[in-house]
Amino acid sequence: MIGWIKSRFNDIRFRNKLLLSHLVIALIPILLLGLLSFIQSYRIQMKELRSEAEASLEQVASIMDYKINRYNTLSEFMVLNREFSQIFTKDYDDNYYNMYLDFRDIMEPLISNIKMMDDNIEGITFYTSGELLGIRNNILPIGEFRSQAWYDGFRGRRWVVDGEKLYLVQELISNPKDSNFMVISIQHDSIFGDLDNLSEHVSVHIEDSDQHVIFQENNKRNAVNGLGKKETSDLSLNRSLSSNGWTIHYSLLNTNAYANAMGIFQITLFVIILSLIITFLLIYVISNNFTRRILRLKYKVDKVERNNLEVIIQSSSRDEFGELTNGIGKMLRRINSLISQVYHAEIAKKESEYNRLISQINPHFLYNTLSFIRWRAEKKADIETSYMVSALARFYRTTLNQGRHMTTIEAETQHIKAYLDLQLIMNDGLFDVDYDIDEELLQAEVIHFVLQPIVENAIKHGFVKPDATDYCIQITINRVNEGIKLAVTDNGAGMMPEQIVRLLTSENGGCGVRNVNDRIKLYYGQDYGLAIRSEPGHGTEVSMVIPTSTA
Structure with a gap:
């Protein structure tokens, strides 16, 4: 009970603590x-x-x-x-x-x-x-x-x-x-x-x-x-x-005595209330003047808490409050400097990883695809070869994205469709593809190259039974309360919980997926990122929610 009272008292504002403590001290002798x-x-x-x-x-x-x-x-x-x-x-x-x-x-x-x-x-x-x-x-x-x-x-x-x-x-x-x-x-x-x-x-x-x-x-x-x-x-x-x-x-009966005593007590109570009002007004004026600078400092710190790091915290006073205010201002300027350094370093690191990933994927995928085209062309000439060449061109055009890091959902959809068209031909139609995309969101902006690593991981690690005929990948993009949700769902082999953890943290086997997760957190904040739901034998869903924005 004492601990609860102490906890509640600690939660009261400083000015109210002064008011309450002075009122209690004045109230006890009067009562x-x-x-x-x-x-x-x-x-x-x-x-x-x-x-x-x-x-x-x-x-x-x-x-x-x-x-x-x-x-x-x-x-x-x-x-x-x-x-x-x-x-x-x-x-x-x-x-x-x-x-x-x-x-x-x-x-x-x-x-x-x-x-x-x-x-x-x-x-x-x-x-x-x-x-x-x-x-x-x-x-x-x-x-x-x-x-x-x-x-x-x-x-x-x-x-x-x-x-x-x-x-x-x-x-x-x-x-x-x-x-x-x-x-x-x-x-x-x-x-x-x-x-x-x-x-x-x-x-x-x-x-x-x-x-x-x-x-x-x-x-x-x-x-x-x-x-x-x-x-x-x-x-x-x-x-x-x-x-x-x-x-x-x-x-x-004590009614009469109680009534007479209450008459005297009411007079005393009136004096008590009057004294408390006067005491409260005096304490309020003193405490308000005493805590005004604390409230101003708290107001600025609240702005900093809401990610407004441009607030200037400075005081010309030389007392303890002035020293505290100037100390917090110096600390904030140092934090801004460190955040800027870390942010630019992290951006450079992620872009380097992204470029390295693209450079690893492009030659390898280009080599395999061109080899397959050559083999098909040598075997027989048909329109399918032409279709693959067209799909390959679209894939690389959307992959490069003219060097930009942001793209529209429409462009990202075209990129993943080109990629899946090629994968369907290369895997002899091993799986089906289902698209559920809200057309009103096509012009919304999204980080470039976020769906392809997830789809590639699903095909590579989810569809491991070559004799299966009912594999399916579903691409879903729709609006939710928090923003826009992009999801890739497959009915493949699924994963254990420890595999999900490794996929988001380990360098082995899930570099592309981990890179996507890190880039989302970097661009949108730590509250965002990939969400993976999977059960062995029942498939996997990898989803992300991004803030709503338009190109």
Whole structure:
């Protein structure tokens, strides 16, 4: 990772490196200052919120204790009323009149008074296993009480929250054979209503003595996970109620503190951005002035890279940049001198090899051809002899090319056709010739004498089986994206990869082909040259691509 960062940094321009390094140096202390101010502000805000939350929690707990104790007192008032309790333990022996009197004079007035004392009591229900069943619709069998989901066999008094229902369950005085319970149904909001109106930055939930969540703020219920536990917040407080064992949990959200701290941070950020802009402008002016001469030198070196060696690189300054510029200028002038010397020497060398090749080919080929003409003439006189003499004349005329090194594709085509006409007669039609030449390219210029050595090599080394009857040479000249492509393809013996390498580099067996490859690179550049594709037994293709030009 460090290596990758270093590599990317090295690829950045020098002026941008100066800008980046100075900005980083200026940015670090400014960001640290902004971050420190944000953290400090956040801590102060959280401290104030905690203090407010503790006071609010204490107030809420006191109010709830008061409300719950009030209902506990009402419940005890009823239970401790001796006449009321004896109704559930008295043996009436089917004396319903006495039972009626007790209900009319004791039970109903007491219940009515209790409801009048608190409008939030929705109803009072009694569960018994004694003789009172069926007397009133609010007296039910003890079995229904025990079938409630929240009943777990408890005794005494308990507060029960079942969804949105709130009950105060009180065991009544019982005899050994009877079990009696009183259930006071209380409006849910009378106890919990105020908790839904707390600050949006505070989340509250209440757990009973078994750590079951019995209340969660409506607008924050989605903050409770599947186990009924509130997820961890930035600040949590709790307070147990002395009246019934419930525990109030306060979770203080950091939204408000974060928002206040962000306000301070935004001001700091504005100062940071303003400082960075001013710093950037100053650094830009300084670095631009510092790197202007480097950019000018780079611009000239880029021209040299694009083969413009006539660029003058010179400086009148005497500092390190001036010395570097003048040194590069001297080096460029020396390179130009050496290139000129090497170029002219290479041209002379290649032309000497070319002339030597022509001088080797002409006498040898002329001797063989004239001998064959003499033999044919002595054997019989026919028009074929005349044709060969004509072809020979055309061949030598195009071969000499009036001493010029460049020719047109049309002239080069005439030369190779004359050469192949002679070879077909001399080899008794051993092979066929196919021409595929784009006529629009006939006036384009090409180096003279580039196809004949390749065709000669194909006939000499490709067509080695004298009894074969399907040999063929194809001459193709067409346009491609890179320029003009000239190709010679045969279906002869083919070559191994090492033979291809020797053909382009060795003096033995492929002097003509190697000379053509070297001349192409010399005239057109190192990106050009011969391309050979061959496979033993499947023939050979020798091709070249030259830049487009017209005579």
